[in-house]
Amino acid sequence: MPLLKVNNLSKSFGGLKAVTNLNINIESGELVGLIGPNGAGKTTIFNLLTGVYVPSEGEILFEEKNVSGLKPYQVTHLGMARTFQNIRLFGDLNVIDNVKIAFHQHAKYSSLSAIFRFSSYYKGEAEMEAKGMELLKIFGLEDYALEMAKNLPYGEQRRLEIARALAASPKLLLLDEPAAGMNPQETHELTDLIRFIREKFQLTVLLIEHDMSLVMGVCERIYVLDYGTIIAEGTPQEIKSNPKVIEAYLGEEVG
Amino acid sequence: MKHWFQLKNIIILIGVVLIYGIVQLLNLTEIMPPFFQLNFIMACISIILAVSLNLINGVTGQFSIGHAGFMSIGAYTSAIVTVKFSGPLYMALIAGALAAAVAGVLIGLPTLRLKGDYLAIATLGLGEIVRVIFMNMDYTGGASGFSVPSTINWTWAFWLMVMSVLAIRNFTASTHGRACISIRENEIAAEAMGINTTKYKVIAFTIGAMFAGLAGGIYANYMYLIHPLTFNFLKSFDILVMVVLGGLGSLTGSILGAIFMTFISAALSSLSEWRLVITAVLMVALMIFRPTGLMGTKEFSLNFLRKKGEKNASSKSK
Amino acid sequence: MVSFQQFIQLLVQGVSLGSIYALMALGYTMVYGIIQLINFAHGDVLMIGAYIGWFTITKLHWSFLPALLIAMLGSAILGVLIERIAYKPLRNASRIAVLITAIGVSLFLEYGGMLLFGPQVRTYPPVLPETIYNIAGISFKYGDVVMLVTSVSLMVLLQVVVRYTKVGKAMRAVSLDKDAALLMGIDVNNTISATFAIGSALAAAAGVLFGVYFNQIDPLMGVMPGLKAFIAAVLGGIGLIPGAMAGGLILGLIETLVSGLGGSMWRDAASFFILILVLIIKPNGLFGKNVREKV
Numbered sequence: 001m002p003l004l005k006v007n008n009l010s011k012s013f014g015g016l017k018a019v020t021n022l023n024i025n026i027e028s029g030e031l032v033g034l035i036g037p038n039g040a041g042k043t044t045i046f047n048l049l050t051g052v053y054v055p056s057e058g059e060i061l062f063e064e065k066n067v068s069g070l071k072p073y074q075v076t077h078l079g080m081a082r083t084f085q086n087i088r089l090f091g092d093l094n095v096i097d098n099v100k101i102a103f104h105q106h107a108k109y110s111s112l113s114a115i116f117r118f119s120s121y122y123k124g125e126a127e128m129e130a131k132g133m134e135l136l137k138i139f140g141l142e143d144y145a146l147e148m149a150k151n152l153p154y155g156e157q158r159r160l161e162i163a164r165a166l167a168a169s170p171k172l173l174l175l176d177e178p179a180a181g182m183n184p185q186e187t188h189e190l191t192d193l194i195r196f197i198r199e200k201f202q203l204t205v206l207l208i209e210h211d212m213s214l215v216m217g218v219c220e221r222i223y224v225l226d227y228g229t230i231i232a233e234g235t236p237q238e239i240k241s242n243p244k245v246i247e248a249y250l251g252e253e254v255g
Numbered sequence: 256m257k258h259w260f261q262l263k264n265i266i267i268l269i270g271v272v273l274i275y276g277i278v279q280l281l282n283l284t285e286i287m288p289p290f291f292q293l294n295f296i297m298a299c300i301s302i303i304l305a306v307s308l309n310l311i312n313g314v315t316g317q318f319s320i321g322h323a324g325f326m327s328i329g330a331y332t333s334a335i336v337t338v339k340f341s342g343p344l345y346m347a348l349i350a351g352a353l354a355a356a357v358a359g360v361l362i363g364l365p366t367l368r369l370k371g372d373y374l375a376i377a378t379l380g381l382g383e384i385v386r387v388i389f390m391n392m393d394y395t396g397g398a399s400g401f402s403v404p405s406t407i408n409w410t411w412a413f414w415l416m417v418m419s420v421l422a423i424r425n426f427t428a429s430t431h432g433r434a435c436i437s438i439r440e441n442e443i444a445a446e447a448m449g450i451n452t453t454k455y456k457v458i459a460f461t462i463g464a465m466f467a468g469l470a471g472g473i474y475a476n477y478m479y480l481i482h483p484l485t486f487n488f489l490k491s492f493d494i495l496v497m498v499v500l501g502g503l504g505s506l507t508g509s510i511l512g513a514i515f516m517t518f519i520s521a522a523l524s525s526l527s528e529w530r531l532v533i534t535a536v537l538m539v540a541l542m543i544f545r546p547t548g549l550m551g552t553k554e555f556s557l558n559f560l561r562k563k564g565e566k567n568a569s570s571k572s573k
Numbered sequence: 574m575v576s577f578q579q580f581i582q583l584l585v586q587g588v589s590l591g592s593i594y595a596l597m598a599l600g601y602t603m604v605y606g607i608i609q610l611i612n613f614a615h616g617d618v619l620m621i622g623a624y625i626g627w628f629t630i631t632k633l634h635w636s637f638l639p640a641l642l643i644a645m646l647g648s649a650i651l652g653v654l655i656e657r658i659a660y661k662p663l664r665n666a667s668r669i670a671v672l673i674t675a676i677g678v679s680l681f682l683e684y685g686g687m688l689l690f691g692p693q694v695r696t697y698p699p700v701l702p703e704t705i706y707n708i709a710g711i712s713f714k715y716g717d718v719v720m721l722v723t724s725v726s727l728m729v730l731l732q733v734v735v736r737y738t739k740v741g742k743a744m745r746a747v748s749l750d751k752d753a754a755l756l757m758g759i760d761v762n763n764t765i766s767a768t769f770a771i772g773s774a775l776a777a778a779a780g781v782l783f784g785v786y787f788n789q790i791d792p793l794m795g796v797m798p799g800l801k802a803f804i805a806a807v808l809g810g811i812g813l814i815p816g817a818m819a820g821g822l823i824l825g826l827i828e829t830l831v832s833g834l835g836g837s838m839w840r841d842a843a844s845f846f847i848l849i850l851v852l853i854i855k856p857n858g859l860f861g862k863n864v865r866e867k868v
Contacts, residue, residue, distance in 0.1 A: 050447060076449035084447075090440035092504075092552055093433075100430065101437045105449040107430040111458065114429030115422045121429060128430065168449050318669055320676075365853050371668050372611050376803065377852050380845035383800075387842040492676060499673055528692070531684035538677035543662045546670040 001064065003028045003172055003204050004049075009058035009068075011048055018044045019228040022058070026172070031198060031205045033215040035239075036225030037248060042208045043085055045225070046176055050082050051075040062172070077105055081170035083161040085177045085208075091150030095141055095160060098149050099132040102167035132167065138197070139163045155186050159193070166201060173197075175207040179214045187211055191218050216240070224248065275413050282409055294521045296409060296477060299416040300470045301513035305497040306423050306506060307466035312495070313504035313552070314427055315459040316439025317367060318375045321382030322467050322494045327486035328385060329355040329468025330475035331395055334403045337476060344406050348415070348472040355468020356461050358385075363460035367453065382491055389483040400482035407477035415473060419466050424506055426462065435459045439504070489531075493520075496534055500541065502548030507555040512548070578710045583833040584826065589717045589786065591825020592724035596779040597802030598809065598817035599731060600772030606748040606812035607768045609668070613675035614655060615776055616799015617682035620792060622648040622777025623784040624690055630698050637700040637785065641723070644781050645774035652773025653766045661762070679799075686792035694791045697784040716786050727778055728818055731771065735814060740767050748812070797841065801828070804848040810858025819860070 002025045009022040019041045026032050036042055047053045049060060051072040060068045067075050081102070090098050108127070109120040136142045139159045144152055149160060158178060165173060178194070179187045191214055198205055209215045215222060216236045224232040224239060226248040232239060239245055278295055281287040287295075308322045333351030336342040342350070366377045395401040426432050434455045437445035446452050475481045497516045501508025516534075523530035541548065597619060604612045626644040629635045635643070659678050663671050704715040735741035743764040746754040755761050783798065784790045805824040809816025824844060831843045851858065 052443070052447075071451075072443075072446040073449050073451045076447060081449075082447055084444065088441045088444035088447075090437050090444065092440055093436060097433060097436075101433050101445070101450065102448040104430050104434050109430070111426060111429070111431045114431055115425045117425055124430065164448065312669075318672070366849065369852055369856060372609075372672055373852055373856060375672060376611065376807070377849050379800075380804075380848045384842045384845050384849075387839065391838050489680075492680070495673070495676075503669070528684045528687045531680055532688065535677045535679075535681035535684065539659050539674050539681070542666070542670045542674040542677070543659070546663075546666055 001028075002026060002061075003030075003063060004206070005061040005064075006049075007059050007061070009045075009048060009060065010056050011044060011053055012056050017228055019048065021229060023230065024223060026204060026206060028171075028204055029202070031194070031218060031220050032207075033219035033222040034206060034208045034225060035210075035212075035215055035222060040225040041228040042225055043176060044228075046082060046174055046208065049075075049174065050080060073105075076168050076170070079169070079171035080174065081165040081168040081172075082174035083158075083165050083176055083178060085180060087157050087161055089149040089157060089160060089164070092148060094146050094148055095152070096129070096132045096136065096145040098160060098164050099135055099167045100128050102164045103128050103131065105168065135163050135167055138200070139193070155182060158182065158190075162193075162197070166197065170203070172204045172206065175205065175209075177208055177210060179209060179211040182211075184213070187214050190214065194218055271417055275410075278413070279409055290521070292409065294517060296407065296412045296473075297521075298514050298517040299412040300474050300477075301494075301497060301517045302416050302510050303419045303466055303470040303473070304494045305501070305509040305513040306420050307463040307470070308494050309498045309501075309504070309506060309509040310423055310427065310435075310459050310466075311463040312498055313502075313509070314432065314439065315435040315456060317456055317460065318371060319378040319460070319463070320375050320488075320491050320495055321378035321380075321385075322463075323486040323488070323490035324378075324382035324385040325355040325358060325464040325467035326471035326474070326490070327389060327481075327483065328358050329471030330481050330486070331389060331392075331401070331471075332468070333472030334401055334475040334481055335395065337403055337406075338401070344411070344476060347476060348469060351472030351475070352465045352469040355471065356465035358468075359461040359464025360457060363457045363464075367456040367460060379488060379491070382486075382488065386483050386487060389486075398483065400480050401475075402480050403475050403478070405477050405479050407473055412473055412477070415469065419469060420506070420510065423462070423466065427506065431455070431458070436504075493534075496538055499538070499548055502550035502552060504552035505548070505550035505554055508548055508550030508553075511550070511555075579833070581711050583829050585711065585713060585717060586833075587826035587829035588822065589720045589825070590829055591822035592721055593779045593783055593786075593798065593821075594802045594805045594825050595818045595821025596724050596727060596775045596782075597798060598805040598821045599728070599814060600776045601803050601806040602809070602811055602814060602817040603744070603768050603772045605806070606814075607744060607765055608660070608664070610660060610671050611675060611803065612772075613672075613799070614678040614682055615772065616795035616797075616802070617679050617686070618648050618652055618655075618773045618776040618795070619780035619783065619798060620686060620790070620795035621651055621682065622773075622780030623790045623794065624686070624780075625777065626781035626784055627695060627697055627790055630700055637719075637781075640700070641778060641781050644777040648777030648780075649770040649774040652769040652776075655773075656766055656769040661765075683792055683796065690792055692792060694789050697788045697790060699788075701785060720782050720786055723778065723782060727775060731775070731814070734771070740764070744768055801844055804844050804851075807848060807858055808851050810861030813858070813860055816858055816860040820858070 004024065004026040006022055006024040009019060010017065011019040022045065034042055034045065044053065048055050051067070051070050051074065055068045059066050062078055062080060065078065067078060090101060107124060109124040113120045133142060133145065136145055139162070141156060141160060141163060144156060149157065152160060162175065162178065179190055182190060194205065195218060197203060219236060222234065222236060222239045223230050224245050231248060232242045232245050234242070282292055304322060304326060308319070311317050311319045329351035332354035333347035336347040336350045362381050366374060369377055389395065390398050434450045437448065437450055438452050438455060442452055493516065497512035498509050500515065501510070501512030520530055523533065597615065600615050601612060604610055622644040625647040626640045629640040629643050655678055659674050660671065663674055701719055702715050706713045735744060743759045744767065746757065746759055747761055747764045751761055801824060802821065805820035806817045808824060809820025827847065828840050828844060832840050
């Protein structure tokens, strides 16, 4: 049973077809890459999967449940969480609060317990605090816990986005260009980090990337997207030698 | 229970009791002139209004400029309970708060889909509609106003204010409050992190409306006469000024803003046009030179009293 | 119920009122189109315009047309001053900061006006003949005709300016993309000032017409027409010039009909109700297109 199955998904904006007849299958535990030139529709696909856009046609099955048409928060509750290409942290909040917000769906006390400060409030908060710090340690962010998110260095902001997505305890993690703006050294560390969290949290990962070294280094299977349709699929080796892919990336170096 | 008896909380409690006691003593010994008594109670009402508007505008980032509308619903409802049904004061206040909360849900559900200026204008329009309705409602005297006996004293006003501030603070400093803050910070990311943003906008709006209704109830049962024109757009703007002056998102800022504006108004009460011109210039200057208000989103807190080790272990800065 | 004749009579009044709203709505819509600001002070510029007109007519004893032009000129200068002093420093500030500033400017003009002109109501001198035309049982005041002719000519003039002049083209360019316009060598600041000048001049014209038509003015006279004109702009699709004209006329007609059918107490509530309905059902207005936020 695939974890995510996308059948004939299409999305058009006005007359413009951004995504046409998309079919994707992701098995539980896989680490899949989605690549393609600028404007190929990669981020649109993430927005469709996570409920930001409503598909024009087709269906999205997550654990055999149709999730198309659900609101983004409902999709997250079912076990899909994402990061954003243009970082969207809660800038004026500190790092630990950013993570705690993603824990919210599992919160164990009500607004009334909060207002009257019942013991469930203190218990719930202590638990969130502990779990949040644990997560920050994994990402090497524990020293920044009380720092405002917007004051973090760029690489740390990217890592915090991933940590925050993990706090929503997803089964499928969607990473939108996690290495954008990173230097080769940072990208290399990110590769290791993605491998590590995948083992640790038993995740399935779908990532969009421009940086070929990251995609080729970490993904087991790759989809290549051009003009809103899949033009190739296969292992990194197969993709590298696929003539269609080379044509789509004309002039760009693959691998 | 042990959480309640931290040094910080005890100091705050002592401070609150002292303020209450000193003012009460001055009232009882009649050292305080009636004009000041009035303004101390008005300050309490203003604080409730500012803190509740801050929950909507500052904490949740939804720009409402029709707060006086909810205040008037609370005022008229509680006045009806007091005058027409001879209900006890606490019943009148509860009824006023609940009526405003219900109005908050009804108004919030459709309008909170709007963003930014559009929401602002919609709430302004709703505030005006509520006013027109009370103008035309003969049951409560319409445009000639509605007389209500004055039963609120300093004790009622002060402790209701403390209770309101505490309730809103406790809400804000919880996972539910953080959900509201995340909407202000980045609505799309909040939704992606599993926050039902519509629900939390409506919750914040409703709690805000409820406390505005309570403030309206206190006002109605104190002022002898309520009139639809009291709750016009200028009143909404006054509340907004308090919140913005203190710093959108800062609870202590709203309290300071409310106290400051109440006493400025009192000082300039004989020159009402000057008061508004000064307020207007103050507002424009504030937006140009210090748009975050006095406090920004920060709080004036006694956290420095805690030991360093404790500070690192937990982070309740919000 | 009203007879057919009375109904037509109401339509005539509605068009007169609507043309004032339309003139005002143009200012809102142009400013919103160019800097996405709801210029709350716009209604108060109408008030200042009306006072300048009143002063020229009663103290300088000028006739209607020169008074109208002086009021338009004076208000245009005021509009540019407001923009330069209060709004320009906030070009990159948050929307909320700008909105609060606009409300602040509005209150400043209202209560500054009260200090300057006194809070009392002033009567506008009768500058127009009291002639009443009667066609098929429907009566027109001379004022109705002046109102309609003035506002229609100003709207035509505005269309010409926006479409065919250099300033108009610059305005359209800046409203589409400020940065691109800047790169194309357009002076964005001057273009924004020009927009405020034109919008304020139109508001002043509406103010003088208002005074002439209703015979009285006071420092708070701009508040309601200002809000109504904003509703008209939203109704037509904010940022769209033809939308503002249509919105103004529709709102004028609705208001006159509501009052004419016996609901004069509810007239203001009706307008706000329309505003909220439009915002909820079709926030981009009757003639607007959808825009979405990029994720």
